[in-house]
Amino acid sequence: MDQTTARPETQHQSVTFAEGLTLDCGRHLGSLTIAYRTYGTLNPAKSNAILICHALTGDQYVAETNPETGKPGWWEQVVGPGRPVDTEKFFVICTNVLGGCMGTTGPRSQHDEHAGQPWGTDFPPVTINDMVRAQKRFIDHLEIGRLFAVVGGSMGGMQVLAWAALYPARVFAAVPVAAAAYHSAQNIAFHEIGRQAIAADPDFWAGRYWEHGVTPERGLAVARMTAHITYVSEAALTRKFGRKLQDTAQISALGDRFEVESYLQYQGSSFVRRFDANSYLTITRAMDLFDLSADYGGVLPSAFAGTKTRFLLVSFDSDWLFPTEQSRAIARALNHVAANVSFVEIKSDKGHDAFLLDEPDFHRTLRGFLAGCAEHAGLS
Amino acid sequence: MDQTTARPETQHQSVTFAEGLTLDCGRHLGSLTIAYRTYGTLNPAKSNAILICHALTGDQYVAETNPETGKPGWWEQVVGPGRPVDTEKFFVICTNVLGGCMGTTGPRSQHDEHAGQPWGTDFPPVTINDMVRAQKRFIDHLEIGRLFAVVGGSMGGMQVLAWAALYPARVFAAVPVAAAAYHSAQNIAFHEIGRQAIAADPDFWAGRYWEHGVTPERGLAVARMTAHITYVSEAALTRKFGRKLQDTAQISALGDRFEVESYLQYQGSSFVRRFDANSYLTITRAMDLFDLSADYGGVLPSAFAGTKTRFLLVSFDSDWLFPTEQSRAIARALNHVAANVSFVEIKSDKGHDAFLLDEPDFHRTLRGFLAGCAEHAGLS
Known part of the structure; x- marks a missing residue:
């Protein structure tokens, strides 16, 4: 078999x-x-x-x-x-x-x-x-x-x-x-942010993204970023990045001013290359539904x-x-x-x-x- | 004057x-x-x-x-x-x-x-x-x-x-x-989720959304949802919603299964009708830059x-x-x-x-x- x-x-x-x-x-x-x-x-x-x-x-x-x-x-x-x-x-x-x-x-x-x-x-x-x-x-x-x-x-x-x-x-x-x-x-709420970000991505195509040869990368990246923050402690985040400015940083509203931001963006982008958005929706929902008692x-x-x-x-x-x-x-x-x-x-x-x-x-x-x-x- | x-x-x-x-x-x-x-x-x-x-x-x-x-x-x-x-x-x-x-x-x-x-x-x-x-x-x-x-x-x-x-x-x-x-x-990281969600919205048009007669409503809603979760305690979220299912709920991967989700979606959508996305980016960045010492x-x-x-x-x-x-x-x-x-x-x-x-x-x-x-x- x-x-x-x-x-x-x-x-x-x-x-x-x-x-x-x-x-x-x-x-x-x-x-x-x-x-x-x-x-x-x-x-x-x-x-x-x-x-x-x-x-x-x-x-x-x-x-x-x-x-x-x-x-x-x-x-x-x-x-x-x-x-x-x-x-x-x-x-x-x-x-x-x-x-x-x-x-x-x-x-x-x-x-x-x-x-x-x-x-x-x-x-x-x-x-x-x-x-x-x-x-x-x-x-x-x-x-x-x-x-x-x-x-x-x-x-x-x-x-x-x-x-x-x-x-x-x-x-x-x-x-x-x-x-x-x-x-x-709270856990359900954090998952919901990720799901909404995926649904808001125009490349999601109501879940039929494969028909259009795309993946909702930006939404999935936001979902992953959100999850990632919940996985680490404030102390770990501070130790890793604190408020360090990047060398090339210039003050701008959307620029990568703090290292923590570019790290989160990297985490998001490496994730979207390997994970299916509909799986992400399915599995987060399974977790949200979990209530053993x-x-x-x-x-x-x-x-x-x-x-x-x-x-x-x-x-x-x-x-x-x-x-x-x-x-x-x-x-x-x-x-x-x-x-x-x-x-x-x-x-x-x-x-x-x-x-x-x-x-x-x-x-x-x-x-x-x-x-x-x-x-x-x-x-x- | x-x-x-x-x-x-x-x-x-x-x-x-x-x-x-x-x-x-x-x-x-x-x-x-x-x-x-x-x-x-x-x-x-x-x-x-x-x-x-x-x-x-x-x-x-x-x-x-x-x-x-x-x-x-x-x-x-x-x-x-x-x-x-x-x-x-x-x-x-x-x-x-x-x-x-x-x-x-x-x-x-x-x-x-x-x-x-x-x-x-x-x-x-x-x-x-x-x-x-x-x-x-x-x-x-x-x-x-x-x-x-x-x-x-x-x-x-x-x-x-x-x-x-x-x-x-x-x-x-x-x-x-x-x-x-x-x-x-951690605070910077949560703001960054919101900024990325706004930037990922195709209606953002690199910040020039007014030229297209649109606003990045979905990105702004995700930003607001993220912020909102950080504003309330786990206890408050649980007391308000816990794991209550909505009356009309059906099991589906993207449906409104828990009350907390539809509340967050409402919070997001009422916000986007009143707030300018570029202001949101500007003000969150000002907060992130704050370091009095x-x-x-x-x-x-x-x-x-x-x-x-x-x-x-x-x-x-x-x-x-x-x-x-x-x-x-x-x-x-x-x-x-x-x-x-x-x-x-x-x-x-x-x-x-x-x-x-x-x-x-x-x-x-x-x-x-x-x-x-x-x-x-x-x-x-």
Whole structure:
């Protein structure tokens, strides 16, 4: 069943499930392709698999250069030989999320009903639960009964929580990092700025930009800039740029006066070359819709009732997008059902982005937690 | 010399100074018009005048409905008969800032060199100091030697600080509210999102939108949305909207799913009907350039050396755009030069916007401070 997607630019390793997938919105995707990468070796008992869940703009290339974008793996500090998620001990799996644009079924995939056309804005809205159901289809395909661990940060952490709630028997250990059990009003508002900027770009063409041979680059750049500011702390932004003027700066209303501005513009422009606008709309919407307790009558502990999964919750004290308080709320819910939970707030002044960066305390914590769990699981 | 500007829509009360104004950037404005409003009566000694400085999107209509926009005065809770800034005791003055779009010289005014054309993006960059020098020209015109007080919030507070630094002998009392002595990297970054969104709007036409009979409404709306989110606290946003779904909501990637989104869209769209995009660019840039200590060798206390002005600094504990810490830094600088300074952090969960809203503690504090100063000034 393995095959590669037919995108002309890059061949992403993938598998297609002809039976498709029924979504939370009630619609049915006629065909489901999951693009993935794996690292390390699955042991004969299939008991050493770790699923990594990526964030909004991540992809399956967690520990190696993405051949389409040329960017290094997004979590090479965490996943690899001798790393906290050690690929010499564990079999690491990462899939591109449903709705993404790196080979998994999403707005850029073939439309079910209009041959030769991409879905574009016709792509159905998806939820975090839908993403997790698609991942589970792939884990079933690998005939892995129980994942040793599911690990992810930000939207990846939302997926970890959904995995633990939907399939508790399939998850031995769960590590939601810099995550939350619901997307806050402020987070939704920041996403909305990005969506409005994309919709306002004349090159968006109501989502049918591919018909015009363009992409809404300027809108997408504004969206990325907005997101980027929310990912870093004030301290990190100040340390990196402060109020440094650029050498060539001249006073003008629209000129690049401060370094922070040209950096943000660069971040925006490198992003638009690699990301599909309709995927961005689809995935931000999935995050906004995430509210784990809503599926359990508004009672968060019910999401974890009877769970045997071991949890490690990690937050960063300067993260104002997914503040510690939100991880603490999850820890309280887990305590309420007498779950096995560790909760660590890491001191860092790097903001939400810290989960992607060189944070030795975080990496030590993760390594130690996985080692302890491996012992309990009879892996070591 | 008094006259009204020739804008067809609305006649704003104004005065024009034919000698113009030389700006920090070195350029000279050939003519300077200041649009203003006053409330109350100037006493014979001209000792009861309070200058109110407005914020980024404010105007001179501080205590009455703006005839152009139909919006109520932006500080009616603070300025008026019997209000904390009591127009039965004080003569209150408010001018539209230099670079603004409500009658004072700005990008929408006649170009110095091209008759019949507005300045547009040719309008020179201005600074907060330039704004204050323009205001001082107007105060001189009124033959007011010493202002009893200068009061303002946010960018208005920056102007208060600049007044106190540039013309200490002309300011008996100064009240910077929710302000800072410099614009932070994060604040600059949020402004940059707005500027990029405006520049990305095809209706911007590189700033010459009036030639095409359009305005960059979509870009300006995104800019306003971004600013608006920074003005409110997470708690205020949650209390107002939380995750409430709209009645008519259907799941779709670009639909109005959450109330917060349609509110933000409304905020954006009402704003674009009343504000000039080039003014927005000019004024945000002036804020970004503000760094009071830079004019004094990087030593903030030097800005206030020898000052006899009485200061009241006010911050709000949920304001993350101009956090308390920044007011505290100003208080420390003032203490360093043994200035007369009161500093009050008001408990509020309304964020930066609190300075414009119903905050009885703030209003009591302001009323009490002004009463004490009036006694010392021999006014009562």
